[in-house]
Amino acid sequence: MDSSNPIGLFDSGVGGLTVMSEVVKALPNEHILYLGDTAHLPYGNKSPSAIIRFAIENANFLMRQKIKLLIISCHTACAHAIDILQTLLPIPVLGVRDPGFCDLLQATRTKRVAVLATASTIASGTFQTLLQAEKLHVYPIACPLFVPFVEEGLQNHAAAKLIAEYYLSSLKGTGIDVALLACTHYPLLSTVIQEVLGTEVRLIEPAHSTAQMAAQLLKERNLLNPSTSSPIYRFFASDDPEKFRRLAKIFFPFPIEKVELV
Amino acid sequence: MDSSNPIGLFDSGVGGLTVMSEVVKALPNEHILYLGDTAHLPYGNKSPSAIIRFAIENANFLMRQKIKLLIISCHTACAHAIDILQTLLPIPVLGVRDPGFCDLLQATRTKRVAVLATASTIASGTFQTLLQAEKLHVYPIACPLFVPFVEEGLQNHAAAKLIAEYYLSSLKGTGIDVALLACTHYPLLSTVIQEVLGTEVRLIEPAHSTAQMAAQLLKERNLLNPSTSSPIYRFFASDDPEKFRRLAKIFFPFPIEKVELV
Incomplete structure (x- = not known):
């Protein structure tokens, strides 16, 4: 080579x-x-x-x-x-999968983590399998509209916030301390995601x-x-x-x- | 045959x-x-x-x-x-193009019409060319997020209304009396589109x-x-x-x- x-x-x-x-x-x-x-x-x-x-x-x-x-x-x-x-x-x-997985493992204290990804990534179960093997409690969330919002440059529009609330509201009260942005588009929505999840949740992108x-x-x-x-x-x-x-x-x-x- | x-x-x-x-x-x-x-x-x-x-x-x-x-x-x-x-x-x-065009021609009284479609349909200029040849004033509007909203079954979510307002607010005061839904997904958003455009605008899908x-x-x-x-x-x-x-x-x-x- x-x-x-x-x-x-x-x-x-x-x-x-x-x-x-x-x-x-x-x-x-x-x-x-x-x-x-x-x-x-x-x-x-x-x-x-x-x-x-x-x-x-x-x-x-x-x-x-x-x-x-x-x-x-x-x-x-x-x-x-x-x-x-x-x-x-x-x-x-x-x-990007394994670095994301390693970052998540290192960052969590509560051992309760969220993985935000496309419908297809979530359906694959890949992060769930890896993280459950490490005894982490995983909350997998498919966020199919996030990519189109970013592609249209509307990541700061009020509708993006509503959609983030729609996808992420089930995470409230779960005790997660880290959320992996397991899609390369999602970091552009990190302001909105952070607002919805609160500052106690750390966002990670690999x-x-x-x-x-x-x-x-x-x-x-x-x-x-x-x-x-x-x-x-x-x-x-x-x-x-x-x-x-x-x-x-x-x-x-x-x-x-x-x-x-x- | x-x-x-x-x-x-x-x-x-x-x-x-x-x-x-x-x-x-x-x-x-x-x-x-x-x-x-x-x-x-x-x-x-x-x-x-x-x-x-x-x-x-x-x-x-x-x-x-x-x-x-x-x-x-x-x-x-x-x-x-x-x-x-x-x-x-x-x-x-x-x-679906020509029936849509004919329906629009027959329906308008003000000769001012809107065409709502994907970015690619609008960029093609196909409806603009056809309708301008008939001396109609055309307002072409690309609505790229409408399809993902429908595909995700979120056409009645509050965010869909915000996005419809974002795309369609420029039509207010234009005097259009008909809007062509020039994408087969858009009829599923007709309630929201009608709310934004008002009841005086007739929605057509071919x-x-x-x-x-x-x-x-x-x-x-x-x-x-x-x-x-x-x-x-x-x-x-x-x-x-x-x-x-x-x-x-x-x-x-x-x-x-x-x-x-x-």
């Missing part, structure tokens, strides 16, 4: 760019490819078999670009496909710890890029690259000059 | 079943195939080229089942692909007139099914047939026993 090869990330759309921006900070010498599978978004209300198919197609596309590490930057894709991709691919595969885990893995396997010349970032979308570029600004603090259609 | 062949309908999901239920009433002897392209839904925020590709794939699938008439039961697909499918296919192709136009076309071309034995209805979905069957109940008043995966 050539350590100068790029890291590959994919998500159904722009949400995973929050992970990429942390990877850029943690690994400033690495070339990075990002694929947004916008032709199939959102993943959150699709079936496991469809998500697995999309994930394999995305991984195959990135493998053809000779990536050295894959980071699945979408919780729904992780929930259904990380084990499959770890088995299929000849390169290391990380996802973009930062995913990037830390990626850095550690590359170091351990001697795969850090030895070059310190300017890294190359390339962005791909399976539909409407211009819309991707426009929406990307919400999630990614660096300029994106070009998005390529795949 | 065999007049005992079925009619084919497609939509991105279950919304087009409102059209199918009107076709069932208008043409009770006809066999009908319905395809929901749930692997790619929603269409409303995808690019024209993606929607054209999906529409051609859907039409090809239905053509292989030997349909005698295609009814595009999705406004977004109509907006981008009806002309292409009418050119490509050797059978008659109808869509499912009924699309079915009437289909009946007239089959009659004119001698394509009515001569048999009066029980017609066969078959339902197909490109993802998660069980979810399709569950959601279909909101849109279709008859029982659906089986949905086949394509």
Whole structure:
């Protein structure tokens, strides 16, 4: 494996760019490819078999670009496909699931936690299984309207607050002290979610710890890029690259000059 | 062409079943195939080229089942692909666009009308072009959150009213007397939309007139099914047939026993 090869990330759309921006900070010498599978978004209300198919197609596309590490930057894709991709691919595969799980374990004192995610992630039971094995009491909440609100830029609209109250009111009185935002769109709603849950509940999102885990893995396997010349970032979308570029600004603090259609 | 062949309908999901239920009433002897392209839904925020590709794939699938008439039961697909499918296919192709346009023309007195639709339908400019050619003043409004609200069964939630006010407040004082619900999901929000627009604005949705136009076309071309034995209805979905069957109940008043995966 050539350590100068790029890291590959994919998500159904722009949400995973929050992970990429942390990877850029943690690994400033690495070339990075990002694929947004916008032709199939959102993943959150699709079936496991469809998500697995999309994930394999995305991984195959990135493998053809000779990536050295894959980071699945979408919780729904992780929930259904990380084990499959770890088995299929000849390169290391990380996802946002395990860092999220580790962060949650470390942060809780009451051992009562909430997981907020898409309908498909919640239905997969992946976080419930992991957390119950650690004797945590888990409150899984599917929040299907959160992604469309963020995609429409209406995360601060009064209706978003009403919807957050609708989804999260059952958490009152449960004694949770941590809530995992297990969808890369949800951090953009964190003000609203925090208002509804109260300041005693800590919100966690795993973009930062995913990037830390990626850095550690590359170091351990001697795969850090030895070059310190300017890294190359390339962005791909399976539909409407211009819309991707426009929406990307919400999630990614660096300029994106070009998005390529795949 | 065999007049005992079925009619084919497609939509991105279950919304087009409102059209199918009107076709069932208008043409009770006809066999009908319905395809929901749930692997790619929603269409409303995808690019024209993606929607054209999906529409051609859907039409090809239905053509292989030997349909005698295609009814595009999705406004977004109509907006981008009806002309292409009418050119490509050797059978008659109808869509919800033209009946909607005709209904609007007949209903308005003030010659000021609103068209409420997905972002992609509005961006296509299809209704604006048709209506401006008739000297109507058109107010096109994209309402991207309406479909997710309906899909989540939250069309009567207080947040839906707030979102309707957000999208439609610019119509106040414009003198419109008719609003076309140019998305098959929107009739489920008609109570909320009517509250916001006021009772002086008439809401129009073209499912009924699309079915009437289909009946007239089959009659004119001698394509009515001569048999009066029980017609066969078959339902197909490109993802998660069980979810399709569950959601279909909101849109279709008859029982659906089986949905086949394509």
